[in-house]
Amino acid sequence: MAASLASLSVDQRRLLEQWLPGVQVVRDHAWGLVDNVVLEVEADQQGYIVKADGASTNHIGRELDAHEQWLSPWVDDGRAPRLIAGDRDVQILVTEYLPGELVLDSPAQRRPDTFRQAGRLLARLHAQGGRRDSTYEARENTKILANLDKPHRIEPVLEAGLRRIVSSWPSGPVQVVPTHGDWQPRNWLIHDGEVRVIDFGRAALRPVLTDWVRLEAKDFRQDSAIERAFVDGYGSDPREPDVWLRERLREAINTAVWAHLVGDEEFEAQGHSMIDRALADAPA
Structure with a gap:
């Protein structure tokens, strides 16, 4: 397991490895001001973004709401990443990696x-x-x-x-x-x-x-x-x-x-x- 995955909880790592077998961390994208996790990862030669909340953050539920209710028009046009998997209780989600600077x-x-x-x-x-x-x-x-x-x-x-x-x-x-x-x-x-x-x-x-x-x-x-x-x-x-x-x-x-x-x-x-x-x- 890549060392950067240590920032995830045990339950978050378990789910991530179920969703993306063989997952490897490419880069850490977190801003470092709050205890959330934002990782660029790779599995089966595909790129993904993993996001997870810590004890003091509550972003995952809102992000899942957005993907489930409002983002389809953007996703279909390639203007927003597609949701791959998510869990509100464990506070983790995975989206496709969206290329761009x-x-x-x-x-x-x-x-x-x-x-x-x-x-x-x-x-x-x-x-x-x-x-x-x-x-x-x-x-x-x-x-x-x-x-x-x-x-x-x-x-x-x-x-x-x-x-x-x-x-x-x-x-x-x-x-x-x-x-x-x-x-x-x-x-x-x-x-x-x-x-x-x-x-x-x-x-x-x-x-x-x-x-x-x-x-x-x-x-x-x-x-x-x-x-x-x-x-x-x-x-x-x-x-x-x-x-x-x-x-x-x-x-x-x-x-x-x-x-x-x-x-x-x-x-x-x-x-x-x-x-x-x-x-x-x-x-x-």
């Missing part, structure tokens, strides 16, 4: 056409249908206030102001649709000029703008042509000011708090900048 930090990240394609792909995901959710806003508001109770480095005066803002937000029903949950270049591949999508561990039913906020935090600010191309690909611009502010501030606060908890100072600083920019751009 990661868009993050590649020349493709600077090309508007990459974002135009990403906009089209996202619109296709969002268009699969949704429902009205009468509890989403209240849940998210409660979550933000709970996150502000955790250790962080947001200044006390600013924190108090953020608590007042969040407490004033509405809690009525909103439309939710299938979302990726981490829509940005680190989860896109480019292959023969075609954008492909990976990593569905945060997939869930949410408002459409939750898939826009991570692009606004960085890529849109680096090049306005990228933003225009993404909007063009998506087909419309759903950023209504009050709703957009709520989603941006939620993302910013979550980023600043989570990054502090995991010790990622660069990402934490980005979260603080996101808070400042969202407040500066707030409707009068």
Whole structure:
């Protein structure tokens, strides 16, 4: 057994070896910030990706939901990997290996056409249908206030102001649709000029703008042509000011708090900048 498989639990290794006899590890793709496992492996001369959750992560169930309910149009077009096997109880899944170069930090990240394609792909995901959710806003508001109770480095005066803002937000029903949950270049591949999508561990039913906020935090600010191309690909611009502010501030606060908890100072600083920019751009 390859040493890298030691990061899997006994039950996870048992299932993996049943699904892929003779499996060998090719490369570890995990980011290293949480206790999940992402391995590129090979079995019978075929490439696969193995994902598994540790004790503190809960991505596998959501990723399986996405594969089972929403990804067929992308998979059929070769834009997302095909699910091979998965087990919610043991928290492990296997997909086919999807060829491509990661868009993050590649020349493709600077090309508007990459974002135009990403906009089209996202619109296709969002268009699969949704429902009205009468509890989403209240849940998210409660979550933000709970996150502000955790250790962080947001200044006390600013924190108090953020608590007042969040407490004033509405809690009525909103439309939710299938979302990726981490829509940005680190989860896109480019292959023969075609954008492909990976990593569905945060997939869930949410408002459409939750898939826009991570692009606004960085890529849109680096090049306005990228933003225009993404909007063009998506087909419309759903950023209504009050709703957009709520989603941006939620993302910013979550980023600043989570990054502090995991010790990622660069990402934490980005979260603080996101808070400042969202407040500066707030409707009068």
